Amino acid sequence: MMNLLKNITLLFVMSLGFYSQAQTDVKLSNFVxxxxxxNPAYAGSSDGYSATGFYTSQWVGFDGAPETLIVTGHDRIGITNLGAGFDILSDRIGASTENRVVGNIAYHLRLSQNWLLSTGIKLGGTNYSIDYNLLSIEDQNEFGNGFGDISRTSFIFGTGVFLHRDNFFVGLSIPNFLTTEYIDEFRNTLANTTPNYFLTTGYRFELEREVYLQPTVLARVANGAPYSALVSFNLDYKDKIYASANYEHNVTAGAFVGLRITDQIMAGYAYDTSIATFAQYNGGIHSFMINFRAKERYRRDRCGCFTY
Structure with a gap:
């Protein structure tokens, strides 16, 4: 019994370090x-189809360390004021896995010659599961039954607004309004999901012709979790080389570098390190990204932010 408790306690402690991502909404350091x-209101905010993929690995060197795969894409629907997009997430930590598929749709309204406002909704589903067979349980009959994979599914519904012009943007969003509690057959709470409130904003400075610096902020508020704000400084050098540095107080610091291989393809790598006491025990966070954009997206004439 003591070994069982030790294993459950270890899983719980590991989950705490990743809880803000696994059971709420993922917060990427290279969120731009x-x-x-x-924010679903971002869908279709600039002309041309775009898709981006991310792979993130945390706590390198730990067994069962968190791994996250994200694929997202969006486009304007014809010549209408509607935009549509999707985001897919697969998140694994130890014996637990979360898979999420979400659709996004937005309506864009021109307020003036320079300002545009959009509103959007998210609708989709998520599946959360735990495979007890991956845990080191000394006595498999302790609970009277054999263990296996326990899976729970829930819906996602969110909304957001997005205001922007040629050199500034600000957005407010709640990616998921719904609160869900995942419970196993033994009435144990496996995980909780609660609404997260996001504020994103950024301003683009032109340092010289086709060279831009854009400070951005991603702030998050969630019930039962401390307020957090991730600040990022992003450099776009003639749409060929990208670099950024980010910082979240008492949490992480990191950097990103990206290269546009062709007009349509860009790839990048980010590394983030913990700046809390736990930093000496983990190998940091490694993220790989690849982006594809349609040729007409090069104009980027609708949104002042870095549009991807």
Missing amino acids: FAPLMY
Whole structure:
């Protein structure tokens, strides 16, 4: 019994370090490349189809360390004022896995010659599961039954607004209004999901012709969790080389570098390190990104932010 408790306690402690991502909404350090993850109103905010993929690995060196795969894409629907997009997430930590598929739709309204406002909704589903067979349980009959994979599914419904012009943007969003509690057959609470409230904003400075610096902020408020704000400084050098540095107080610091291989394809790598006491025990966070955009998206004439 003591070994069982030790294993459950270890899983619980590991989950705490990743809880803000696994059971709420993922917060990427290079979030400027995945705005649709946080705000459905971003869908179709610039001309031309775009898709981005991310792979993130945390706590390198730990067995069962968190791994996250994200794919997101969006486009304007014809010549209408509607935009549509999707975001897909697969998140694994130890014996637990979360898979999420979400659709996004937005309506865009021109307020003036320079300002545009959009509103959007998210609708989809998520599946959360735990495979007890992956846990080191000394006595498999302790609970009277054999263990296996326990799976629970729930809906996602969110909304957001997005205001922007040629050099500034601000967005407010709740990616999921719904509160869900996942419970196993033994009435144990496996995980909870609660609404997260996001504010994103950024301003683009032109340092010289086709060279831009854009400070951005991603702030999050969630019930039962401390307020957090991730600040990022992003450099776009002639749409060929990208670089950024980010910082979240008492949480992480990191950097990103990206290269546009062709007009349609850009790839990048980010590394973030914990700046809390736990930093000496983990190997940091490694993220790989690849982006594809349609040729007409090069104009980027609708949104002042870095549009991906």
